[in-house]
Amino acid sequence: MRKPVSRILIINDEKLILKEFIKGLNNAAKSIENPLGLVFSGVTTAQEALHSIQQDGDIQAVIADDTLYTLRNHGQKARDLQMTALELVQKISHFRPELNIYILIAQEQEGEVVDALFSETVDGYFYREERDYRGMYRILNAQLQEKTHTPFYDQLKKYVLMAKDAWHTPGHSSGDSLRDSPWVGDFYEFIGEHIFRADLSVSVPLLDSLMEPTGVIAEAQKIAAKAFGSQRTYFATNGTSTANKVIFQTLLAPGDKLILDRNCHKSIHHGVVLSGAHPVYLNSSVNKKFHIYGPVSKKTLFEAIDEHNDAQALILTSCTYDGLRYDLPPIIQAAHARGIKVIIDEAWYGFARFHPDFRPTALEAGADYATQSTHKVLSAFSQSSMIHVNDPDFNEHLFRENFNMHTSTSPQYSMIASLDVARKQIVLEGYKLLSRTLELANELRAQINATGVFQVLELSELLSDEVKHDNILLDPTKVTIDISRCGLTIEELIKELFERFNIQVEKSTFNTLTLLLTIGTTRSKVSRLYDALMRIARENRSLRRFYQTVEIPVFTELGYLPRDAFYCNGELTPLLNEEEKINLNLSGRICADQITPYPPGIPVLVPGQIISQEIIHYIVSMLRSQKRIEIHGIVYDGYLPCLRLITATEEKKLIRLN
Numbered sequence: 001m002r003k004p005v006s007r008i009l010i011i012n013d014e015k016l017i018l019k020e021f022i023k024g025l026n027n028a029a030k031s032i033e034n035p036l037g038l039v040f041s042g043v044t045t046a047q048e049a050l051h052s053i054q055q056d057g058d059i060q061a062v063i064a065d066d067t068l069y070t071l072r073n074h075g076q077k078a079r080d081l082q083m084t085a086l087e088l089v090q091k092i093s094h095f096r097p098e099l100n101i102y103i104l105i106a107q108e109q110e111g112e113v114v115d116a117l118f119s120e121t122v123d124g125y126f127y128r129e130e131r132d133y134r135g136m137y138r139i140l141n142a143q144l145q146e147k148t149h150t151p152f153y154d155q156l157k158k159y160v161l162m163a164k165d166a167w168h169t170p171g172h173s174s175g176d177s178l179r180d181s182p183w184v185g186d187f188y189e190f191i192g193e194h195i196f197r198a199d200l201s202v203s204v205p206l207l208d209s210l211m212e213p214t215g216v217i218a219e220a221q222k223i224a225a226k227a228f229g230s231q232r233t234y235f236a237t238n239g240t241s242t243a244n245k246v247i248f249q250t251l252l253a254p255g256d257k258l259i260l261d262r263n264c265h266k267s268i269h270h271g272v273v274l275s276g277a278h279p280v281y282l283n284s285s286v287n288k289k290f291h292i293y294g295p296v297s298k299k300t301l302f303e304a305i306d307e308h309n310d311a312q313a314l315i316l317t318s319c320t321y322d323g324l325r326y327d328l329p330p331i332i333q334a335a336h337a338r339g340i341k342v343i344i345d346e347a348w349y350g351f352a353r354f355h356p357d358f359r360p361t362a363l364e365a366g367a368d369y370a371t372q373s374t375h376k377v378l379s380a381f382s383q384s385s386m387i388h389v390n391d392p393d394f395n396e397h398l399f400r401e402n403f404n405m406h407t408s409t410s411p412q413y414s415m416i417a418s419l420d421v422a423r424k425q426i427v428l429e430g431y432k433l434l435s436r437t438l439e440l441a442n443e444l445r446a447q448i449n450a451t452g453v454f455q456v457l458e459l460s461e462l463l464s465d466e467v468k469h470d471n472i473l474l475d476p477t478k479v480t481i482d483i484s485r486c487g488l489t490i491e492e493l494i495k496e497l498f499e500r501f502n503i504q505v506e507k508s509t510f511n512t513l514t515l516l517l518t519i520g521t522t523r524s525k526v527s528r529l530y531d532a533l534m535r536i537a538r539e540n541r542s543l544r545r546f547y548q549t550v551e552i553p554v555f556t557e558l559g560y561l562p563r564d565a566f567y568c569n570g571e572l573t574p575l576l577n578e579e580e581k582i583n584l585n586l587s588g589r590i591c592a593d594q595i596t597p598y599p600p601g602i603p604v605l606v607p608g609q610i611i612s613q614e615i616i617h618y619i620v621s622m623l624r625s626q627k628r629i630e631i632h633g634i635v636y637d638g639y640l641p642c643l644r645l646i647t648a649t650e651e652k653k654l655i656r657l658n
């Protein structure tokens, strides 16, 4: 493993003093143990400091003089104020909140400076005249060590190295059941020894408990909370799918109103059923040319917040799968003004705090809860997510009960360790890696456009007219490409990329392809993709006719609460009759299941929803489509596709909403 470099930037306007500090601190670093590779360098102006912080991703901490001056003219004694420590600290922490900041003060100004900086995130003060370089070095090193500390991962590794005899679960007993097997020994070899050794049980007290953390898991979550700017952070090992459900069940009692965007992830619709909430669905914007579902318009949102000011919570997805980010601050403000809690599904946006181009994060914008699939965009194992909480009225006991309701009593410890490690990485090298990812995303976007055939969709092309003026932003690491001029259908293109060029993409619509860049994207991968697209473009195929998939119909009203409808036995009713004609008797009936064509994974029906003719036509057209589309929720009675509908007798027992 390469040794890390941790650059510490000193900002002092007096060149001689600056030189002394750099020399003294570097000497201290050389003469004391320095595992984190601390090196000290300096600048004399605030401007240079901000420039260095922007350019150099290896900077981990800053030591700034309490006040910075510039000599007015060479040789003259008069000095102009460059920037106060307060302004500088605010600028630095706005740009890179993960940096440690220290202030050099003169004894006589101590009270004044400390008072001014009281509300800012300053990690410590040093007296300028003391010049205790070894003491300073030790403090800086120790505080940086705290960030590099991964309490759970460290303990897991330590425990594995203790090589205790296991008289507990899991049954593979550190892999011993597999290792010498002539039948399954290959699995042990393929997956690797340490995965098995680190797969331990809640019976090991040294590893704490995810369901009642008081030791290394609690410590790891506390460090994560500091890193992500939350009051509390919880590690979830069942993905954001479960994280969303836990929050719903904490905030919503059966019948409580929840405002939500219709194109939210299916886990949110499931959460509505589990919590018994009364959902107020908001139609999201649709880009009809590319079949991309975007944010709900601000107008719709503000109207819903006004009309349903009795709602308990509002949940929005930001950014969306395609990288569209809401202008969250005014929306959250409007919701809070009416006492509505705000949950933001940041499944695709867990890295955002660590580069200014992606901020504000949901929490920075004022959200009460944010759920993040750390595994989707950072270095955690699949299913590893985080729940961040900033709700001033947070009911920890209730949350814990619901968290435990959804958490396996045998969580996978490698996943918890990976969350600990993913946090460490994004804090220490996130800015640097995200700067590189952004650079690669911009290069890739330009290269794709240079093919002359494939075209990257920019924000203005992704948004539909109704949300054009809603201050929506685009996360450029999600790259959506118009493929309609390449002469291949989307299925053919995906197959060509996979079979001929070894490339697997993220997702598609009938005329677009979406690629995801992450902190793991390499320049080689970018060039291989560019090469593939350029070759396909140069093959000059004649244009293909694109058969647009039918547009998802608008959401109809709810007849009953989704939970009430879901728990009915219902009856299976065919969508088509014996002559393969559409069964028009379904219109006006109530669906008991969630019916979701995948892709795109947005339900056309939720439990309790009134079925319209338009919806039946849509589902049948999907079933008849030549493109293979899964439709989750359809039941086959023999060869007949059916919906599970509420019976007339069941309806009589339920409370009608509409």
Ligand SMILES: Cc1ncc(COP(=O)(O)O)c(C=O)c1O
Residues within 6 Å of the ligand: 238, 239, 240, 241, 242, 264, 265, 267, 317, 321, 345, 347, 348, 373, 383, 385
């Ligand atoms: C917006 C959104 N929320 C939540 C999820 C669920 O996340 P996870 O896969 O971590 O369960 C997804 C998954 O694709 C998603 O797109």
